[in-house]
Amino acid sequence: MISSELISWYQSGHRKLPWRETRDPYRIWISEVILQQTRIDQGLPYYNRFIALFPDVFMLARARNSKVLKAWQGLGYYSRALNLHKTSKTIVNKYKGVFPEDYHELLKLDGIGPYTAAAVASIAYNKPYAVLDGNVARVISRLFAIRVPVNSATGKKILQQKANELLDGKRPALHNQAMMELGALICKPQAPLCSQCPLQSGCKAFNTGIELQLPVKQRNHVSQTIRIHYLLITDGQKIILSRRNSGGIWKHLFDFPAIELTTDKKLTVQQLQRKLKNYGITTFERSGSAEGLKHILTHRMLLADYSVIKTGKKLSKLRTTSNEKIVSVEDLKKYPVPRLIEKIIELAEIDRITRKRKPKAQSIRQLPVL
DNA sequence: AAGGCGGGGTA
DNA sequence: TACCCAGCCTT
Known part of the structure; x- marks a missing residue:
């Protein structure tokens, strides 16, 4: 129900992005790792350069470590690049260059956590795993007016549970990307565009006027x-x-x-x-x-x-x-x-x-x- | 469960 | 300033 509204909205006007033009698990994986804690605007040029330099997992596995890091320069969180390189070698040596389809197998790879495993499994292989990233957490916490901190262990568990329930098991690739796109374009942190939201009528936060108070996050780090x-x-x-x-x-x-x-x-x-x-x-x-x-x-x-x-x-x-x-x-x-x-x-x-x-x-x- | 890990955009 | 971003890893 929610998913069909969501997917219709997504199909009517999502952004065109290079990793949405492919089903190649390698490219999906690269895009997902680049986009960890990184805005699309910032990651996009890196993705294009990275794919041009390392078009497939064999090229990446063969590359020098410094060349991989050089391609990553300026993007931050450099352990992502180190893990990316390490995992490319694992894929070549242990999986003969073919990305595993299984969620739990993906989870074993360096630099792949719950989010990225679900993203690759669903987007590249259309497996029914719901992604939970910052966007999805915000959408769901507002949809159900969940006040548990989204970055707490219990908060994540509750949100993941809800995400699983909402998932369109027949169209997980579309559904997951639609959830994230909604969070990025409509259900924004600061000034959400509720008037344009396809899920407005069913949104508990909107209906009670507390959308700006959600999601709740704990911890303020001192710098x-x-x-x-x-x-x-x-x-x-x-x-x-x-x-x-x-x-x-x-x-x-x-x-x-x-x-x-x-x-x-x-x-x-x-x-x-x-x-x-x-x-x-x-x-x-x-x-x-x-x-x-x-x-x-x-x-x-x-x-x-x-x-x-x-x-x-x-x-x-x-x-x-x-x-x-x-x-x-x-x-x-x-x-x-x-x-x-x-x-x-x-x-x-x-x-x-x-x-x-x-x-x-x-x-x-x-x-x-x- | 908590803290470390980049860099840039936005209000 | 403070918050946020297609999170993951170590302790």
């Missing part, structure tokens, strides 16, 4: 500020990159050697000299800098400074750690970096600095200036 000073250490030809190999933020992406500071303190000469001495740098010139670059993430705010450090020595003569890489400045753009680093590279005009420095080694100023 902490972190100050970090990046060092762009260059001899005029090459520069030091640092590969982030911790389990934390920007895993497996590259940034620059850095000094972490407490929020209200700036870098001191002593800190800089000590850090540089670890590399074996005793004479240098600080040829460029900026401070107070704001980079806002969901759970923290980074306040970034940087200094361009021109060394007297060739970088190849320096002591670097195993996670650090000395790369030529022209190759810098080949490495996957977070947005903040991308911005710093642009701001610091690294290539201009190196061109200027080319002519003669004796022009090096050996004054430590701050």
